[in-house]
Amino acid sequence: xxxxIFYYSRxxxxxxVAQVLHKAIKSDIEEVKDRKDRSGILGYLNxxxxxxxxxxxxxxxxxxxxxxxxxxxxxxPVWALRPSTPVSTLIxxxxxxxxxxxxxxxxxxxPGKALEKMSSLTTASGGNVIYxxxxxxxxxxxxxxxxASESEVVKFKxxxxxxxx
Numbered sequence: 001x002x003x004x005i006f007y008y009s010r011x012x013x014x015x016x017v018a019q020v021l022h023k024a025i026k027s028d029i030e031e032v033k034d035r036k037d038r039s040g041i042l043g044y045l046n047x048x049x050x051x052x053x054x055x056x057x058x059x060x061x062x063x064x065x066x067x068x069x070x071x072x073x074x075x076x077p078v079w080a081l082r083p084s085t086p087v088s089t090l091i092x093x094x095x096x097x098x099x100x101x102x103x104x105x106x107x108x109x110x111p112g113k114a115l116e117k118m119s120s121l122t123t124a125s126g127g128n129v130i131y132x133x134x135x136x137x138x139x140x141x142x143x144x145x146x147x148a149s150e151s152e153v154v155k156f157k158x159x160x161x162x163x164x165x
Contacts, residue, residue, distance in 0.1 A: 001070040003027035006062070008076040008086040010038050010047065013106045013137045013145055018075055020149035021104075027073070033060040034086040051079035057086040062094075072096065072127070074118065075104035081112025088121060096127030102156065103132040106145075111136075131156050 005027050007018035015031070022029045035058040038047050050057070066072065072094075076087035083105065103118045105111055111134045119129045133152045137145055 002068055003071040003073065004064055004066070004069040005029040005073040005075070006032055006064075006090060007074070008032040008034065008059075008084055008090070009106075010043070010077055010084070012142075013135075014075055014077050014104075016142050016145045017104060017106055017135050017149045017152075018073075020146050021073060021075075021153060024150065024153040027071075028064060028069075030062060030064045032062070032076070032086050032090050034058065035060065047084065048080040050085045051082040051088075054082075054088075055085055056092075057084075057089040059086050059089050059093075062090070066094065066096075066099065069099065071100045071102065071130075073102045073104065074122070075106070078105050078107035078111050078114040081110060081114065083114045083118045083121075087118065091118060091121040091125055094125055094127075096122060096125040099127050100130045101127040103129060104135065104152070105133075106135045106137050108136070108138040131159055 003025055005018050007014050009015035076084040101122050105114045115132045122129050135148050
């Protein structure tokens with residue numbers, strides 16, 4: 001079974017998690033690119049506002065076709081207790097019918113209802129959420145974020161193997 005990881009990262013934390021997953025599960029990987037400049041304090045504030053009001057993001061078209069993949073991982077940061085708008089927009093645009101989906105978010109504080117919202121969007125797109133997790137990144141450097149991600153990979157593998165046996 002082939003796996004594909006989609007991720008959006010504003011600060012690099014989610015990219016770090018996605019790279020750990022990519023190496024651990026030997027998957028293909030694709031970054032979701034937002035055309036809006038979200039850098040700096042203004043980017044941070046506008047990102048939270050966009051998430052709060054449920055705005056669509058102007059993301060670039062994805063390059064990967066989904067037909068060859070059984071497992072799709074989708075991850076991004078939490079903005080204003082919600083999934084980032086590039087991630088929400090991506091899920092809405094994908095046809096996930098018949099796909100096993102793993103959702104993940106990174107956040108400095110409270111993840112709010114981000115995973116629940118991503119899960120409902122995934123279900124509406126036909127996907128089957130088989131696992132989800134949060135990596136809290138507050139006061140963590142890249143090495144500690146990678147370590148926390150590796151722990152989640154172990155839990156994921158244990159959970160998925162248990163479900164399939």
